């Protein structure tokens with residue numbers, strides 16, 4: 001019997017089919033690839049490209065995209081620091097479930113604050129779950145993201161019509177402990193396929209693309 005958050009008198013129920021059984025079925029290991037970076041840095045593009053590459057290799061993945069989740073699970077959250085923290089916490093919990101289900105979970109969110117990303121890492125490291133988290137930092141210059149501005153949000157933020165926009169008047173704290181950092185080379189951004197390839201190589205090296 002235990003107490004967790006606001007719930008008291010709760011019990012953990014084990015099921016007979018476990019993570020290892022599911023992983024054997026899928027011939028892969030559940031893990032989380034978490035893509036962080038400015039709006040316009042290419043997070044959704046990389047997430048889709050990675051999902052496609054894994055699919056073509058017979059690996060089951062699922063994309064949790066920040067923008068999309070704000071249409072449902074996180075529709076009651078805005079962009080205040082507190083709401084962003086809750087956003088990351090919730091997606092961390094969902095990603096943990098997907099990884100426990102044996103999937104390669106691809107989360108793509110700005111996730112701008114170090115403390116929230118650290119909390120997420122801690123969450124995925126809790127004793128009953130072996131941490132398999134790969135932070136991918138899409139380290140693209142603000143100027144490039146602003147130039148791309150596919151949704152016109154930077155323009156609105158610069159005009160003061162959106163308050164608290166990441167990179168303009170709300171901070172993006174670059175990670176110092178990410179597993180993969182993707183940058184421009186000689187002023188050229190790697191293609192989505194190249195970026196996905198870099199992540200797939202990491203997953204292969206870790207042995208996540210086959211059962212234990």
Ligand SMILES: Nc1ncnc2c1ncn2[C@@H]1O[C@H](COP(=O)(O)OS(=O)(=O)O)[C@@H](OP(=O)(O)O)[C@H]1O
Nearest residue numbers: 039040066067079084087109110111112164165166
């Ligand atoms: N104020 C402000 N700051 C940043 N982004 C904003 C804001 N308002 C709306 N948007 C749009 O919301 C998308 C980011 O949602 P996330 O859930 O990834 O954000 S966060 O991780 O909670 O910071 C983000 O999508 P991406 O461009 O795909 O990153 C924007 O389209």
Ligand SMILES: Nc1ncnc2c1ncn2[C@@H]1O[C@H](COP(=O)(O)OP(=O)(O)O)[C@@H](O)[C@H]1O
Nearest residue numbers: 039040041042043044045148150189190191192
């Ligand atoms: N590697 C890339 N090379 C060139 N353009 C890219 C690349 N990745 C993304 N883009 C373009 O940049 C814009 C923003 O990409 P998107 O994936 O929506 O970013 P985010 O999800 O971080 O907001 C889109 O127009 C997309 O086509």
